[in-house]
Amino acid sequence: MRDGSATREKINQAALELFARKGVAETTTRDIAGGAGIAEGTIYRHYKSKDELVRSLFLSLYSEQGELLAVQIRDESGIKEQIAVMIQLFCRLFDENRPLFTFLLLTQHGQLERVPDGIVTPVGVIREAITCAQAAGQIRKGDPDLLAAMVLGVVVQPAVFSVYGRLKQPYQDFSAELVQAAWGVLGLS
Amino acid sequence: MRDGSATREKINQAALELFARKGVAETTTRDIAGGAGIAEGTIYRHYKSKDELVRSLFLSLYSEQGELLAVQIRDESGIKEQIAVMIQLFCRLFDENRPLFTFLLLTQHGQLERVPDGIVTPVGVIREAITCAQAAGQIRKGDPDLLAAMVLGVVVQPAVFSVYGRLKQPYQDFSAELVQAAWGVLGLS
């Protein structure tokens, strides 16, 4: 903490919050510096550019979510339970840190194209679980990328609506319905 | 040419294509003028600002999609068929005009918040169909906004992945699977 990593964390926090609230293009480096309580130039001691800050923030948070999901389902063997715990986790995390998910949702465009290989992503984890379940005969065959996308869509689109105020309750209230629907997508129960 | 509607259309076409390819913030008014083959100042005879161009374009295209869906399901009475024809229509339109959907998908953030009331939107149409089906006892009760969001997600998220190259086939190839999944979301067969 002597080495300035506290400063970096302040930058990340301020940037995340501002990006979620105003959008990336609409947030200036001055905004970020102001929010973090530091000088504008200081940002450039920690990131080569604003763009790198955005990418770094996105990638670390995106893969962090992937890893949380991965850990969560490690001990579950059935796809039904895996889907359920993933969705419950997502709902809880979403309610606990909306700026984070707002940021991920609205930054995915422009970032998804350049996610490097060999990173654990939420989609990757879902896709993996689906592939395993297919191998185990738990669910029907079919393009696992498509299935993963559809499952993700079931969970993410209501979250988008929640962010934009069309759905007003805590996201966890929808947990059971979301699980049910995701199962439906995969033809379960 | 006596009226400027041809010019306005050229602006719309160029803007749509550029917004889809590079993003809104990354597209300059100079880019648009160049793409449309007109002078930069001419944009401002048709739109008060770049922002108004974006909003106007989004709203007209967004509601146009809504109306196409509405027309398509008018003569269908069962929710299953309605879902099916909507998805088939979406798949076909998506393949026929990717820039349009790319634009809508990546511009929704920042625009959805300010969709005026009294406009026909894709979500509105889906929601309406779901409400009717619930009233008719065709599907289970439950928050129609949530159900509509989930159905939308099933169709839209794979489209996003398609736009970003994670799904490479023509979107119509997924048509049957998408219909199946959407039914599953609603608990239909």
Add this chain to the structure above:
Amino acid sequence: MRDGSATREKINQAALELFARKGVAETTTRDIAGGAGIAEGTIYRHYKSKDELVRSLFLSLYSEQGELLAVQIRDESGIKEQIAVMIQLFCRLFDENRPLFTFLLLTQHGQLERVPDGIVTPVGVIREAITCAQAAGQIRKGDPDLLAAMVLGVVVQPAVFSVYGRLKQPYQDFSAELVQAAWGVLGLS
């Protein structure tokens, strides 16, 4: 009036009113066309440029005032009476057409430099009257340009204050005081 001079007059009226209210630089050709109820391009059938419109308007109105003053004092022989009638005339015209004087007052900067020779101007008329009075021994010697400027200042500066709201009564109320003061400037009674 068949020949478009009515249109020219509409342009002049609208321009005068707008220039007085908003200033020359702040008034656009679009404003003028709108105010005159004509198309923007039409202005250019009557004036080569906005600048020429301003200059033409200024010069014709400025010299018109000069001529009105000249006519008014033609039959007066004493400087005291001449000063008095000029000021009374100015006060009346000012109250009757404030936009005109507002325009002249705020456009003089930038126009006075290029008043062509051989034109009758208010200052010229005052200067002439002073020179005559000096020749006739009615007032003391002294630079007639300076004397004319001072007399003009006595009348014009309160008018400026009136335009900007620091003096609120009708300008004619000040008539007697202004005459008295102008006489005082010239050392009369």
Add this chain to the structure above:
Amino acid sequence: MRDGSATREKINQAALELFARKGVAETTTRDIAGGAGIAEGTIYRHYKSKDELVRSLFLSLYSEQGELLAVQIRDESGIKEQIAVMIQLFCRLFDENRPLFTFLLLTQHGQLERVPDGIVTPVGVIREAITCAQAAGQIRKGDPDLLAAMVLGVVVQPAVFSVYGRLKQPYQDFSAELVQAAWGVLGLS
């Protein structure tokens, strides 16, 4: 140089000189930056807009002149002496810094309307002196605003003519005549 006050001063100097020479509307921010030897963007670290630069410059210089006058007449008790020293001071300052007065004279239109209360202005000082003199019975009754305006006009209008080349001598040459005329306005000797 650690604080930017030297830069601000360079901007003020360059702007004043250019505004006086070419007019405010005709002076671009590029001109100012060029004149000050700085980058165009630097102006905006010191002023929110060109308009604010103009207003700030006008107000500070205008009130500065007012304060110089106020200080000058503080120890004079008779209105005659006060008028005399004010005019002598004005003449000297005018000759020493023509751009400053040219700027004030041609910017007053558009700025005078928005002079905030509680600021010392040249007119205010003159008006105050007149009011006192009236109270002391030194000069005749009458609207002090009008009297102040007339006295100001006597001094300012020749200055305008001087700026536009109609009066060519140093302004101090007129000092005695101006004093005499100003006294005449007030009915003194």
Add this chain to the structure above:
DNA sequence: CATGAATGAGAGTTCATTCAT
């Protein structure tokens, strides 16, 4: 490591002017 004044390329926008109708 942190600062913040300065930079300068380039953005969005304005508007006097033109010209085909």
Add this chain to the structure above:
DNA sequence: AATGAATGAACTCTCATTCAT
């Protein structure tokens, strides 16, 4: 003579980035 859509040069202003302190 009148129109008004189109022009394009030039404007004001923004902001990611640099660098002397």
